[in-house]
Amino acid sequence: MRNLGERIRSRAGGLSEGQKAVADYILHEYEKAAFLTAARLGAKVGVSESTVVRFAMALGYEGYPEMQQILQDMVRSKLTTVDRLLGSVDGLEEHESALGKVMQQDIDNIRHTLQETSLDSFEQAIELILNARRIHVTGLRSASSLAMFLAISLNWTMGNTQALVSGVEDWLEQLAGLSHNDLLIAISFPRYTRKTVEMAEFAATRGAPVLAITDSVMSPLAKHATVVLTARSAIDSYVDSFTAPLSLINAILTVLGQRAPDRTVAALARLEGDWRKYRVFWEG
Secondary structure (H helix, E strand, C coil): CHHHHHHHHHCHHHCCHHHHHHHHHHHHHHHHHCCCCHHHHHHHHCCCHHHHHHHHHHCCCCCHHHHHHHHHHHHHHHCCHHHHHHHHHHHCCCCCCHHHHHHHHHHHHHHHHHHHCCHHHHHHHHHHHHHCCCEEEEECHHHHHHHHHHHHHHHHHHCCEEEECCCCCCHHHHCCCCCCCCEEEEECCCCCCHHHHHHHHHHHHCCCCEEEEECCCCCCCHHHCCEEEECCCCCCCCCCCCHHHHHHHHHHHHHHHHHCHHHHHHHHHHHHHHHHHCCCCCCC
16 A cells, blocks of 8 residues: 555646545555446545546546556455445445446456456466466365366366366375476465465475466566466456456467367367267257
8 A cells, every 4th residue: 555655646736636535545445445447436525437547647647547457456355344345335226226336247257357358367377377288276165166176177178187176185295296397377366275375385495486366466466477468357246256367267278179170189089979978968
């Protein structure tokens, strides 16, 4: 909060009365402000949405989303699920459609993720996966759903992938043989799971590359990662939105299939034969 606070204080003399009201609210209620849209923040303060946007630009940000992301990075890992639930209930007007609101936020998360994803980092992630002897994918608690999906899908075509998900207690033993030829893919979103960060740290000390899929380069996973891919996950709810992270994972899997088409087709053909033989799917 210090850097943002310094910006506000250094530019206070040039702010309008409405902008000063926004500044005062952020300085005193920044944990709530971090997850409010510009329109909702303006309604809280009693100013227009455009006043909030102009305030962010007056502080030197390109717009409100950039300032909001900085606020979220500062506070999201400290908020409990109860805090976030109360914030979402407090911010939801009776006439608003929760269905439309949440889906629009998911759309925004995908759009921002697309804009913010480095193509160089994405390409590096693809190369790490293609060149790995063994791949371990970890994601704990709610992120285990992403880790399982990615691990299962990778193993279909590559045959070298293991999932380390919720309930894993012997991860030290499972990662004991890690070397520079292997890869750990670590997935975590606020509030970051301590064990996931510890696995990433362990892999880095063993010389194994780490691909982090997380929400920000400020994530505790980032300092242990060889490559960081970020995806937006915040919505006005007590749960995270995994729409954008899942879309990013889908893009990874799609490109991997395109890069090794012969191997992918052969592996999937074998699987299809096994699935038919053992009647895995409903056929009516």
